[in-house]
Every structure is written in C-alpha cells, then in structure tokens.
Amino acid sequence: MEEHAILEKEIDKGDFSRGGEASSELKALLRKLGINNTIIRRAAIVTYELEMNIIIHSEGGNIKAAVSSDEIFIYIDDEGPGIEDLEKAFQPGYSTASDEVREMGFGAGMGLVNVKNYSDQLEIDTAPGEGTSIKVVIAIK
Amino acid sequence: MIQQHSVLLKEELCEGCTNCVKDCPTKAIRVHQGKATIKEELCIDCAECIRTCAYHAKYTRTDSIEDIADYDYPVALVPPSFYGQFIDYSPGQVIKGLYKLGFKGVYDVAMAAEALTYKTIDFLKNTKELYISSSCPVVVRLIKLLYPELIDQLIPFKPPTELMAQSVRKELLDSGLSEQKLGIFLVTPCPGKTSTVHNPLGVDRSFIDKAIPVDKVYHSLLEVMDKKNSESEGKKGLTPYLGIKWGQSGGEVDLIKPAILNKTIAVSGIHNVKDILEEISRNNITDIRYCELSACTGGCVGGVLNVINPFQAKYNLKKLAEEHNKAVNQDYCLYSYQLSSEFKPVEVARLDSDIEKAMEKLAQLEKEIDLLPGLDCAACGAPDCQTLAEDIVTGKAKRSDCIFILREQVEDLADQMSELAHSIPPIMRKKRREEKAGTQKEVLKGENNKNESK
Numbered sequence: 001m002e003e004h005a006i007l008e009k010e011i012d013k014g015d016f017s018r019g020g021e022a023s024s025e026l027k028a029l030l031r032k033l034g035i036n037n038t039i040i041r042r043a044a045i046v047t048y049e050l051e052m053n054i055i056i057h058s059e060g061g062n063i064k065a066a067v068s069s070d071e072i073f074i075y076i077d078d079e080g081p082g083i084e085d086l087e088k089a090f091q092p093g094y095s096t097a098s099d100e101v102r103e104m105g106f107g108a109g110m111g112l113v114n115v116k117n118y119s120d121q122l123e124i125d126t127a128p129g130e131g132t133s134i135k136v137v138i139a140i141k
Numbered sequence: 142m143i144q145q146h147s148v149l150l151k152e153e154l155c156e157g158c159t160n161c162v163k164d165c166p167t168k169a170i171r172v173h174q175g176k177a178t179i180k181e182e183l184c185i186d187c188a189e190c191i192r193t194c195a196y197h198a199k200y201t202r203t204d205s206i207e208d209i210a211d212y213d214y215p216v217a218l219v220p221p222s223f224y225g226q227f228i229d230y231s232p233g234q235v236i237k238g239l240y241k242l243g244f245k246g247v248y249d250v251a252m253a254a255e256a257l258t259y260k261t262i263d264f265l266k267n268t269k270e271l272y273i274s275s276s277c278p279v280v281v282r283l284i285k286l287l288y289p290e291l292i293d294q295l296i297p298f299k300p301p302t303e304l305m306a307q308s309v310r311k312e313l314l315d316s317g318l319s320e321q322k323l324g325i326f327l328v329t330p331c332p333g334k335t336s337t338v339h340n341p342l343g344v345d346r347s348f349i350d351k352a353i354p355v356d357k358v359y360h361s362l363l364e365v366m367d368k369k370n371s372e373s374e375g376k377k378g379l380t381p382y383l384g385i386k387w388g389q390s391g392g393e394v395d396l397i398k399p400a401i402l403n404k405t406i407a408v409s410g411i412h413n414v415k416d417i418l419e420e421i422s423r424n425n426i427t428d429i430r431y432c433e434l435s436a437c438t439g440g441c442v443g444g445v446l447n448v449i450n451p452f453q454a455k456y457n458l459k460k461l462a463e464e465h466n467k468a469v470n471q472d473y474c475l476y477s478y479q480l481s482s483e484f485k486p487v488e489v490a491r492l493d494s495d496i497e498k499a500m501e502k503l504a505q506l507e508k509e510i511d512l513l514p515g516l517d518c519a520a521c522g523a524p525d526c527q528t529l530a531e532d533i534v535t536g537k538a539k540r541s542d543c544i545f546i547l548r549e550q551v552e553d554l555a556d557q558m559s560e561l562a563h564s565i566p567p568i569m570r571k572k573r574r575e576e577k578a579g580t581q582k583e584v585l586k587g588e589n590n591k592n593e594s595k
Contacts, residue, residue: 006507032492033492034492034494037292038290045423048423105427
C-alpha cells in the first residue's frame with residue numbers, strides 16, 4: 001500500500017525546549033485522518049520517545065512519519081554514537097544518559113522499551129560511531 | 142441530541158475583533174462578516190471568551206431566580222465555592238437567606254464532594270495508573286474533544302453536583318413528594334456547570350432541573366440576609382463540610398493526597414490544563430497518581446459567574462475551610478457513584494470519514510499551509526493560518542480570506558492591468574502620447590503659477 005509522507009522534522013542535539021513537538025504534530029495529523037485514538041496514542045508515545053532519544057543521545061537527526069491506508073510508519077535517522085549494546089538498550093531501566101539529563105527527569109531507561117511495547121514492527125540499524133536509523137510500523141486496524 | 146451551550150454571543154455588542162478567536166482553547170470561534178460565531182460542536186463552555194471580550198459581547202445563558210415560582214418545592218444546591226463569595230456573612234446566614242428567597246430546602250454539594258473523596262481514594266488504592274478528576278465538566282469536555290485517548294483515565298464516577306442532586310431527589314421523592322413539584326436548582330459559578338443540566342456528562346439525564354448563576358443569587362441574597370450582628374446565630378446554623386475545600390484549586394488534592402503518598406497534582410486554568418493533558422498523553426508524567434484539573438484559574442472560585450474577585454474568594458474559602466475541618470457524619474454508601482452513561486469521545490477533528498480521502502485532503506492542507514503567510518494574525522477570522530487552511534480544505538473559507546493573499550492577488554491584478562494598459566492598439570498610440578505630453582505641460586504651468594504667487 002502506498003505511503004504518504006505527512007511529517008518531517010529536523011531535531012537538534014540537546015534541544016529539550018522543542019522535545020515533544022513532533023509527537024504533538026503527528027497526533028494532530030493522525031486525528032485529522034480519523035485514526036483510532038488508542039492507535040494515535042501509541043504513535044504519539046513512540047514518536048516522543050524517539051525524538052527525545054535524538055535530543056539526549058545523538059548529534060542531531062530527523063524524524064519522519066508516513067501513513068498508508070492500513071499502517072503508520074515512523075522513521076528516525078540520527079548522527080551520533082550509535083547504540084553499543086542493543087540487548088542492554090532493551091532492558092527496562094538501562095540507560096546511558098548523563099546525570100544532568102536524569103536530573104531533568106529524562107533518561108530513565110524506558111525509551112526503547114516503550115518504543116518496542118507500543119509498536120507492531122521495529123527495525124533498528126545501528127553501529128558504534130555510525131549513528132542510528134529506526135523504523136517503526138504501527139497497524140491502523 | 143441537540144447541543145445546548147451556555148456561552149452565547151450578543152451580536153449587537155460584537156465589534157468583530159479577534160481576541161476571543163485567538164484565545165479559544167478549542168479554536169471554536171471564527172469572525173464572519175464582522176461578527177463572532179461559536180462553532181457549537183467545538184465549544185466546551187469554558188468561558189475564556191467571556192473573560193477575553195472587552196466589549197462584553199459574550200454571555201452565559203442561565204435560568205433565572207424567578208423560576209423558583211414554577212415549582213411547589215424548589216430546593217437549592219450550593220457548591221463549595223459559593224461560600225467564598227462572602228466574608229461578612231457566615232454559611233449559616235447564607236443558607237437562611239436562601240430559604241428567605243423561597244427555597245424549601247438547601248443542600249451542600251460539599252457533602253457529596255466529601256463522599257466522593259473517600260470513593261476516589263478507594264478507587265486509587267485499587268488501581269495503578271494515573272487518573273484525572275472528572276469533577277470539572279469543562280475538563281471532561283476538553284478531554285472528550287481533544288484528548289479522547291485519555292478518557293479511560295478519567296475517574297469513572299459522577300461529579301459532586303450530580304451525586305448530590307441524585308441523592309436529594311431520591312430522599313425527597315421517597316418522603317412522598319411528587320416529581321412534578323420538585324425543582325432542583327444548582328447555584329452555578331460557571332457556564333460549564335450550567336451546560337451539564339442540558340448536556341449531562343456521565344448520566345443519561347441530569348438530576349438537576351435549573352441552574353441559576355451566582356451573581357443573580359448573590360444580589361438577591363444581600364437584600365434578605367441578616368447583617369453581621371446576628372453572626373452567632375448564623376455560625377451555629379448549618380455547617381459546611383470538609384468537602385468545602387473542593388471549591389478551590391488544590392482542595393480535592395489536599396483531601397486525597399495523604400492516602401496515596403502525596404502522589405497528586407493540582408492544575409488550574411484552561412491553557413495549563415491543556416499543557417498537562419498533552420504531557421500525560423505522551424506518557425511524560427511520572428509518579429503522579431491523581432490529577433485535579435480545573436478549567437478556571439484558582440478552581441471554582443475563579444468561575445466567571447461569581448461576583449467578587451477570585452483572589453479574595455479563595456482567601457475567604459480557605460479561611461472557612463480551616464474553621465470547618467471536620468468530616469460530616471454521613472453514610473458514603475448512600476450515593477450512587479457509578480456513571481449511567483460512559484464518557485464518549487467527540488469525533489470532529491477528521492477531514493473525511495474515508496481514510497484515503499482524508500489523506501488526499503491532508504496533502505491539500507499541507508499545500509494551503511505553505512501558501513499562507515504563517516503570521517497567525519487572525520485577520521481572516523480564524524485563530525491561525527493552520528486553522529484557516531483547514532477551513533479552506535473543508536470548504537468553509539476561501540483563500541482570499543487571508544488579507545496577505547488578497548493583497549498579492551490585487552498586486553497581480555494591478556500588474557496585469559498596467560500591462561494591458563500599455564498594450565493599446567497601434568492606431569491609438571500616437572494620440573495617447575500627445576495627450577500625455579499635454580497634461581505634463583499643464584502640470585508644469587500650474588507649478589510655475591504657484592511659485593509666482595509666493
């Protein structure tokens with residue numbers, strides 16, 4: 001089924017003040033398409049976690065979202081350190097965030113865990129020093 | 142069901158400024174032909190436009206105190222915030238005054254609020270998630286409209302006003318009063334609560350018959366109440382309950398938090414409420430179990446139908462709450478807390494009922510947004526460019542409603558006209574040139590004359 005791009009956003013490293021913008025925008029767009037509220041919320045949570053990951057861990061990147069008549073796609077692409085140990089990254093509570101970031105209430109080690117829990121399909125392409133690309137698919141029906 | 146809103150417009154007073162349009166939290170207002178119009182399906186009766194309008198063109202439709210005469214047995218339900226309106230009169234005097242106005246019974250909504258406190262604590266002890274208070278009807282409507290994903294996190298019980306009305310109704314009908322004779326009047330601080338009488342939330346039909354605004358009751362009361370010299374008599378009269386705290390922001394939470402390790406938060410003011418709902422929606426709220434949200438800043442004491450300023454009202458109520466800090470002796474099981482009608486989402490945001498068509502419209506929407514200047518000036522009558530773009534795509538507005546686009550179109554037209562003006566047929570060109578030279582000479586002559594006359 002054909003994908004229609006609906007959102008594209010550049011995200012800067014450390015730009016906490018704009019964290020959540022992509023998620024809110026996506027939510028508003030999906031609501032205009034009349035997508036089920038539970039699905040919208042899953043997409044919003046996944047997007048929020050992913051955009052915060054770019055802000056906290058990378059050197060900057062972008063987030064894109066697209067829809068087809070039966071799926072929502074969320075893509076992120078960042079420049080940064082990559083994820084060293086994917087297995088650990090999926091352990092609840094495991095975090096590489098700095099103390100400063102944790103003090104702000106982020107970096108609780110639930111980011112990728114939430115992404116996984118709320119998505120139907122998750123592909124991660126990462127290597128130390130090479131950045132991270134992630135594709136998430138959420139079924140609409 | 143036909144929506145019956147309480148916030149309405151006095152057209153003759155509307156100047157067509159767009160202050161209300163820009164401040165509306167649900168983008169429910171547009172200015173068309175110089176007058177504001179409220180989109181019924183988007184209005185949540187929060188009263189922000191009443192607060193914003195400098196021309197007092199917005200008002201609340203309410204029932205009148207004269208309606209008491211229509212019932213053989215009218216009773217008044219007094220919300221906790223009402224006592225905050227008085228500092229020279231005790232609650233006892235206020236209640237006596239209400240009897241003098243013709244009510245045959247006066248009941249404190251604070252009683253039900255107190256009972257609901259304990260019911261809510263029980264509920265929170267048996268659950269794990271974050272829950273949102275459903276006592277402010279405007280917050281419930283906002284969630285139904287803009288945050289439907291959070292409906293399941295609303296406390297699934299009736300609000301204190303309906304609980305109290307149901308309990309009073311049952312008590313009086315059980316005592317032999319006939320249904321036609323009984324009229325339950327809610328003294329209301331806000332249009333939000335007024336609307337629940339006609340558009341009930343969580344119940345199939347409201348247990349309240351009429352809503353009369355605080356300001357109307359207040360002035361009538363001042364005429365009949367005993368002055369301060371009889372204070373002792375008043376204080377010994379009826380006592381408000383612990384639940385009186387619910388009348389101001391933070392009050393609900395004060396009563397609930399000790400039972401759940403202080404994991405509560407109180408937020409007031411509709412724009413703040415939107416902000417926290419946004420955070421809850423993206424799962425960015427940690428450790429909190431109960432959110433008390435009030436649409437009016439400061440809670441119900443900040444309602445637009447109140448008389449005195451909200452700061453003084455808050456102080457008055459706080460002082461009263463300190464004096465009356467004991468729980469009332471009542472059976473909490475007598476209330477029927479369960480909702481008889483679930484909170485349901487309001488689906489108005491979608492561009493089309495068919496997802497493929499909606500996607501096409503979304504693409505069109507993006508194009509329209511790119512065309513518009515992005516200044517959000519509201520001169521088109523919509524709150525911002527995004528909303529105008531939506532109105533264009535859904536056929537409710539024209540692109541030329543944007544004054545910048547209109548100006549560009551005029552400029553293009555002027556260019557075209559100029560171009561056309563210069564492309565006159567060859568036979569006319571000579572004549573035209575002569576005419577022009579003639580007028581220039583005239584002008585020069587005129588200027589010379591001016592210099593001479595000096």
